[in-house]
Amino acid sequence: MVSALGELARTPGMVLRIERASIHDGPGIRTVVFLKGCPLACQWCSTPESQSPLPQTGLDQQVYGRVMTAHEVVDEVLKDEVFYFHSGGGVTVSGGEPLAQSAFTAAVLRGTKEHGIHTAIETTLFGSRPNVARVLAWTDHLLVDIKHVEDAEHRRWTGVANSAILENLRAVAASDFAGTITARVPLLPGVNDDDLNLFRTALICKEIPQLDQLELLPYHRLGRAAYRNLGLDYALDALEPPSAAHLADRLEYLNNAVPEVKTVLAR
Amino acid sequence: MDYLQRINRLKDRVIGTRPEMDLENALLLTESFQSTEGEPLALRKAKGFRLQCERKDVTIYPDELIVGSPGSKTRGGILCADTCWSVLDAELDTIGERRYDPFSLRPEDKRAFCDVIRPYWKGKSTYEAWLAQIPDDTRALRDTGMVYINRKAVRGWGETTAGYRRILTEGLEGICAKARARRAELDLTRPGDYEKDYYLQSILIAADGIRTLAHRYAEEAERQAAATPDPARAAELRTIAANCRWAPEHPARTFHEALQALYLYQCAIIMEQNAASYNPGRMDQYLYPFYAADLAAGRLTPEGAQELLDCLWIKFSETCLFQDAVTAEFAAGYPMFQNVCVGGVDLAGRDAVNELSYLILQATMDVQLYQPSLSVRYNMAKNPTAFLRKVVELIRLGTGFPAFHNDETGIRMLMNKGIPLREAYDWNPCGCVETNLEGRLRHYTALADINLGGIVELALTNGVNRKSGRRIAAETGDPAEFATYDDFLAAVKEQLRYAVRAVVKGSHVIDEVCMDRPVPALSLSFAECVERALDYSRGGAKYNTGNGVILIGIADLVNSLAAVKQVVFEQGAVSMAELLRALADDFAGAEDIQGQLLAAPKYGNDAGWVDDIAGEIYTFIADEIESYRSKFGTMTPGILPVSGNTPFGLEVGALPSGRNAWKPLADGVSPSGGTDREGPSAVLKSVSRIPHDRFVQGTLLNMKVEPEFLATESGIAEMMALLKSMCTLGVFHVQFNVIDRDTLLDAQRRPELYKGLLIRVAGYTAYFTELGKDVQDEIIGRTTQRGISVG
Ligand code: SF4
Secondary structure, eight states: OHHHHHHHHHOEEEEEEEEEEESSSSSSSEEEEEESOOSOOOTTOSOGGGTSSSOEEOTTOOEEOEEEEHHHHHHHHHTTHHHHHHHTOEEEEESSOGGGGHHHHHHHHHHHHTTTOEEEEEEOOOSOHHHHHHHHTTOSEEEEEOOOSSHHHHHHHHSSOSHHHHHHHHHHHHTTOOSEEEEEEEEOTTTTOSHHHHHHHHHHHHTOTTEEEEEEEEOOOTTHHHHHHTTOOOTTTTOOOOOHHHHHHHHHHHHHHOTTSOEEEOO | OTHHHHHHHHHHHHHTSOOEEEOHHHHHHHHHHHTOTTSOHHHHHHHHHHHHHHHSOOOOOTTOSSOOOSSSSTTEEEOOHHHHHHHHHHTTTTTTTOSSSOOBOOHHHHHHIIIIIHHHHTTTSHHHHHHHHOOHHHHHHHHTTSEEOOGGGSSOOOSBOOOHHHHHHTHHHHHHHHHHHHHHHOOTTSTTHHHHHHHHHHHHHHHHHHHHHHHHHHHHHHHHHHHOSOHHHHHHHHHHHHHHHHTTTSOOOSHHHHHHHHHHHHHHHHHHSOOSOBOOBOHHHHSHHHHHHHHHHTSOOHHHHHHHHHHHHHHHTTOBOOOOHHHHHHTOSOOOOOEEEEESBOTTSOBOOOHHHHHHHHHHHHHOOSOSEEEEEEOTTTSOHHHHHHHHHHHTTTSOOOEEEEHHHHHHHHHHTTOOHHHHTTEEEETTTEEEETTTEEOOTTOEEEEHHHHHHHHTTTTBOTTTOOBOSOOOOOGGGOOSHHHHHHHHHHHHHHHHHHHHHHHHHHHHHHTTOOOHHHHTTSHHHHHHTOOGGGTOSSEEOOOEEEEEOHHHHHHHHHHIIIIIIISOOSOHHHHHHHHHTTTTTOHHHHHHHHHSOOTTSOOHHHHHHHHHHHHHHHHHHHTOEETTEEOEEEBOOSSTHHHHHTTOOOOTTSOOTTOOOOOTTSOOTTOOOSOHHHHHHHHTTSOGGGOTTOBOOEEEEOTHHHHSHHHHHHHHHHHHHHHHTTOOEEEEEEOOHHHHHHHHHOGGGGTTOEEEOSSSEEEGGGSOHHHHHHHHHHHHHTTOOOO
């Protein structure tokens, strides 16, 4: 603990917000640290305010983003220690893209881990190999988004190629990373929910020894308020979230097509 | 499930009936008292009670398996003539129309009241005695809504847990045998023995009354059995008859007999003195031997036991609490607060959860009526996880039940009342969230309430009531002269001291007045009352403590202190003079000041220094209350507004917390509505900074839970983890309201009523009414998509 203290205090990061008692971002009751900055620009992004690495001010004068040291973040995380203990929860560093601030992310995870608390990150794995390794060294649970396996489609919807993402994923799978991996597909009707894309996604998952499950994350439009506040247009305004029946159908398809991979709806 | 058809028919009859004043009880008491003039009061009360038992209505309704009623109506409000006849006198023309808890009153009853009850009881009730004797300083605080202290004079005892176990295992015959043996030991030449002699007689007469009442129900059941063409119903009626013939006169032999005897005794003590909070307590413990024996003998199945419990649950929901209009505002909803408890530990400190604990939880899930109040004693170290899971399943129904209690804290509260550990293990929740001990403990658990919003105001007005302009409290100095936060804090503490003193004085008067409120039917199940030949009212119970002094407006006090500390004295952003002017004007023209005050950190967000203020001030208040004794023992603090935060708020002007004038105060130990922005874990952390174990009459926390927390398997697991965390933190009690789809739809339609409604959106929390319609719809859709419909 003492060893890391100086480093933690010296490592600043750009934090969007910290949400306590979340039950959606990994096992148990968790504190989720949302960071600013994402190299992707997914058209469905539910947190547009997280994309820019700089602080922004909304039309309602709300400020998105503030500088915190890793030490300050860890102090905030420690507040819910008792809840992690009983639920098996912990901290989840999310984005934006936590790899975009890999030194800070690693410092937060390390600082938390030194208190014996479970750590997770929520990432697209879009980053350099050393940055991935630096962060995973302090990670117990990796939540990785696979948005599309077809490179052209990935570029079209997120603005970046998927090669680095898939290579990183394969590299982690082959590495001595001893934590667990949950793969997630944000399920968008007409974008990535067809049989072929889901099937190929599951095949990738099949090759990951650390995988616990594949989760379908139903697309939602709850981010629209933030778009408005930032004066941005929401490209997918007309896209309806998937129905319960459709979700069940996709789930059934995957569980039949690739039964080796446990596929569930994200909670 | 077949038995539910019967239950639903019984339930429909109750919810289809409008509450009505029931004067049968008062008329019989009056008749008896007219014929016993000159005799000792306890004897007169016992004879009056016996006459009620001999003559009262004994209707048995279709489908019932458990019978009995304290009155003559399905949903009757019983008037306790000797305690508070005059309450009805004052509301004769308005009781049917009043806003909280109206009762219809038939013209013939109104006439009987005017012709018989009023002329006889005028000048004789405890309520009148109280009004004549209330100390002046207490009266001034009461009349301005700074304290509420009439409660105990406008209804009977209540706030107790009778010795149900004794009724079931010894029967009236066992109790009478002891009373007779005690009488035989008396020597009427010895000073004091005469009082004991007539008191024991009154115990015997009351017991005779209960026996008679049971036999009359047996006769009615036999009559109906002979008359009904339905052989199945005839058999049921014959069982009812046999049950009432045997118990509670003799020790109960079966589960069905035990339930019947328990309920008849419950009727008896309500008849004797109508009041809220006669608590059946640990039913899963004292009924278990009957249940287990029946099961072993093949007389009963778990389903059969469930049906009987459900039938009893409906009976608990029948009686309605009659009280005056003001008291009804402080506890609205005809609340009888018959608190039933499951779980906890046994007398050896071991896990006490048994099959019956689950059946009792299921009864509340089946019946879903407002009574009995169901409480859980959850002992994290000892109770099984399966039990906690069943509790969460009940929570997700959205009825507000059960009241979830942290067992270890409850045990410590009892010990702090002076009960030894071996008996504290046996505690039970009482009324709302107070603490009690079956058949052994006497006190008023909630004698008086102190308005903490009012206390802050008085510290800022030098003791003058803002609403009336009268000086009603201590002069704590011109607030404009406060140079430091500590000056302000000192004034608040002085006002607290003053209010506590006034309440303690009032409590002593009530104690004195209530010495003449004998309750032999209640006392007979308290072993020591019989042994000592001393009534419950006079301290006959094994343990006695001082009355409960209750605090309302916890968050208002903390937030006001914190805002003054930060905005006035640390930042210097607002001067004391500016603050005082803004408060006097209810922030009119001073919206910027209100904004700064509202922006100051609030209790409920795990903000260390704010919660430190809470820890410090509530330790001070507990110390202060416990520094006084009554003739019965140390005074006892608690934090449990039932609905008193609303009427109290109407008496308090604007506060430094930023709250506007005449608005409700915060309830219980909960944060002020809409100021807790960090989610449930932060709320629990803040709340845990109040020294719960010191508030031995309980602390009450209301939390809202979003359906997502209960929608899925993992949500249930997280809810269980949340409850365990709460226990680890030493928080005493929590009760959940589920924010369901209907609530959200209503909030969309009438946003003005839901300004403080916080909801998780996606990774952040926002005021629901401030979200755009599209996002609101999406959130509402989310609750449906997950198949949740609660409430
Ligand atoms: S990766 Fe996540 S944060 Fe980045 S743009 Fe896509 S959805 Fe938004």
